[in-house]
Amino acid sequence: MTGFWSEVVTVVRRDVIAEWRRGEIATVVLPFALVALMVFPLAIGVDLPLLTRIGPATFWAIVLLFGMQIGLRQTTTETTVMRDALALTGSDPVARHVGRTLSATALLVGFAAVLYPAMLVFYAPDVPVRWPVMVGLVLLYVVGLGQLITLAAQVTIGVGGRNTLAPLIVAPLAIPLVVGASQALESVGRGGSILSWTLLVTAVDLALVVTGIVVARPLEEASR
Amino acid sequence: MIELGSVTVRRGGVPVLRGIGLVVGTGESVGIVGPNGAGKTTLLRLLATLIAPSTGEAKILGAQVGTTAVDAIRSRISLVGHEPALYPELTLAENLEHLCRLSGADPALGRINLDKTGLGAVADRRADRCSNGMRRRADLARVMTTDPDLLLLDEAHAGLDRDARAVIDHVVATTLSGGGAVVVVSHEADALGDLTDRIIPLAAGRLG
Numbered sequence: 467m468t469g470f471w472s473e474v475v476t477v478v479r480r481d482v483i484a485e486w487r488r489g490e491i492a493t494v495v496l497p498f499a500l501v502a503l504m505v506f507p508l509a510i511g512v513d514l515p516l517l518t519r520i521g522p523a524t525f526w527a528i529v530l531l532f533g534m535q536i537g538l539r540q541t542t543t544e545t546t547v548m549r550d551a552l553a554l555t556g557s558d559p560v561a562r563h564v565g566r567t568l569s570a571t572a573l574l575v576g577f578a579a580v581l582y583p584a585m586l587v588f589y590a591p592d593v594p595v596r597w598p599v600m601v602g603l604v605l606l607y608v609v610g611l612g613q614l615i616t617l618a619a620q621v622t623i624g625v626g627g628r629n630t631l632a633p634l635i636v637a638p639l640a641i642p643l644v645v646g647a648s649q650a651l652e653s654v655g656r657g658g659s660i661l662s663w664t665l666l667v668t669a670v671d672l673a674l675v676v677t678g679i680v681v682a683r684p685l686e687e688a689s690r
Numbered sequence: 691m692i693e694l695g696s697v698t699v700r701r702g703g704v705p706v707l708r709g710i711g712l713v714v715g716t717g718e719s720v721g722i723v724g725p726n727g728a729g730k731t732t733l734l735r736l737l738a739t740l741i742a743p744s745t746g747e748a749k750i751l752g753a754q755v756g757t758t759a760v761d762a763i764r765s766r767i768s769l770v771g772h773e774p775a776l777y778p779e780l781t782l783a784e785n786l787e788h789l790c791r792l793s794g795a796d797p798a799l800g801r802i803n804l805d806k807t808g809l810g811a812v813a814d815r816r817a818d819r820c821s822n823g824m825r826r827r828a829d830l831a832r833v834m835t836t837d838p839d840l841l842l843l844d845e846a847h848a849g850l851d852r853d854a855r856a857v858i859d860h861v862v863a864t865t866l867s868g869g870g871a872v873v874v875v876s877h878e879a880d881a882l883g884d885l886t887d888r889i890i891p892l893a894a895g896r897l898g
Contacts, residue, residue, distance in 0.1 A: 469794065476791040484779040487816070550740050551775030551832070555793035556765025560830075562792075690740050 475559045477565025478572070485573060490539055496577060499532040500584055507588045514590060522651035526644045529578050530611060534576060534633050537570050537615030546624070546690070553686070563616065563682035571612030579603050596674025599654055606667045607647040613674035614639055617681070623689045642670045691715055691840060691871040692737060697746035699732055706732045708895040709730050710746070712823070713870050719862065719872040721882040724892035730875035733892065734842045737873055738769045751839060764791050768838035772845060776830035778818035782809060782828045785817055786835060795835050803831035826850055839870040846874050847881055859885065 487489060506524055507517055544552075552562065582604065618635040622628035650663035692714035699707040708728045713719050724730050733739050736748060739749050742756030748878065751766055753759035769872065776785045778820025804813045807827045817825055826849065841862065847855050861883055874885050875892075891898035 473792055474875055476788060480777065480780065480784075480788050483784070484777060487779040545773070547771050547773045547775045548777065550735070550738065550771070551789065552792065553740060554738060554764050554769060554836075555789055556761065556763075557792040628843060690735070 470558055470561045473514050473561035474568065475522075475567040477562050478569045478591040481566065481569030482572065485539075485569075488539075489575060491536055491577060495532050495539075496533050496580060496668055499528055499577070499581060502532070503581060503588060517589045521585055522655075523644070524589065525581060525585040526607065526647045529574070529581060529608070530582055530637070530640050531633075532645060533574050533577065533608070533611050534615055534618075534636055536573050537612070537619050537680065538629060538632055544623070549623075549686075549689070559686045560679055560685040562686075563620070563678055565660075566620075567613050567616045567678060570616050571609055574608040574612050575605065577610055599660070600651075603647055603650055603664070603667075606671060607643055610643045610667060610671040610674055611640060613671070613678055617674070617685075620682075620685050620689065643667055647671070691718070691751060692873070693747075693749040694736075694743075695747040697736065697743040697748050698756065699729075699736055699741060700744040701732065705744075706895050707736065707743075710895075710897055712890070712897060714871050716871060717866050717868050718888075719866055719874070719886045721879070721886035721889040722873065722875040722892050722897075723877070723879045723882070723889055724875070725877055728892045730892055731844055731878075731894040734769060734771075734844055734873065734875055738767050738842055739764060739852070740769075756867065765836065766839040767842065768833040768836050768840070769842045770833055770844065772848070774817075774825040775832065776817040776825055776828060779816060781814045781816055782824070782831075783813040785828065785829055786832055789832055790835050791799060793836060795841070799835040800831070803834040804828065806834065807831045808853060822849065822852060823854060827854050827857060830854070830861060833861055834864075837868070839868075840864060841865045841870060841872045843872070843874040843885075845876055846885060847883065848876075855883075859883075 503524065506520065510516055614636050618632040621635065622632045625631060646663045646667035650660040650667070653660045653663060692712060693711040694710050697707060697710040698705055710733065722730055722733060732741070736743065737750060739750050739753070739755050739760040748755035748863065750760070751763040755764045779863060780788065784806055786804065787797040790797045790800050794851050801813055804810055807830055809827055809831065812820060812824060817828070843858070846858050865872055874882055876882050879889055
């Protein structure tokens, strides 16, 4: 493994161990997300056609809103002292950014994997169970979201009110992801092509990868 | 090792350091003494290449601060602040292994240096379940793994027992004997003990 990927793996391992021990996603974020997912069916009642229609979009929106909490929680332990120590390891800021992004993505995948079956139960969306397509869509969506959240968390480090500011940055930029993923899922239900919507989400993912790599170092330097 | 020429640092538009000139050579240990708010921590972070001068010129270990040249020399600098640089959820050993892996050092050095600092028995205890003294010592073990050319200490002896102070003295002596340089800042000269060869006062962002 090269130095770059070794650093990436080191960061991912730290983030996953830290989150496992904090247990905040499992005990705080996930239960609230499940409650939020249940609110619409409870409010609407047994209107199956409506629930079927709004199910996929509600799922993506809830992954987006609660996913932001996951990304922000990850960076709360990175105090100025810790960030200084990391910089003085001489490791590559891009590798650390990629590592944080991958760990955020991995946590989001786990989070979405629990929410998705719940959405199928609560909303009974008119979507044929084509798991490879579903898994692919969820992955494409959370890869983009993980990058967006990591970037927003980095931009707002040390800024007062970052818990408000970060979602304000992420939400508008995540619109193409939410629209693309929702429309793709709906197309699956109609038996139509998902190519154009999948391409949209993939293009956003790639744009975010390039942006993250380009801005990782300047962002880190500017955050001190 | 350190060459600062007329360096000014502004934070939020306010000058924190003004016209700083400082030269520190190989094997030298310098103490900077000043009251709270004098700019000591900012000066240390400048010397650590973590912040760039607003005006003036700063060269650390031959690299111009504020340029990408510092990437190559950062792993040769160690900064020990008031707060230990440890992740609370990781054990002391995991913390050190993590930083060793990122700096390219042998991860086994983490545990070895925890033993040397008297923390071998608590190496597998989470950092947030250790006393502040233990965390400070673990921070010193972190410095020992990097074997720095430039060691920067902020209030080095504050809040530490005699054994931990002895560890600091050992780290300073090792750095100097290896041809490195040491800068220690403190709010009182007495706290520097025998750590430094010369002491320079710092007041309102100006070196005296």
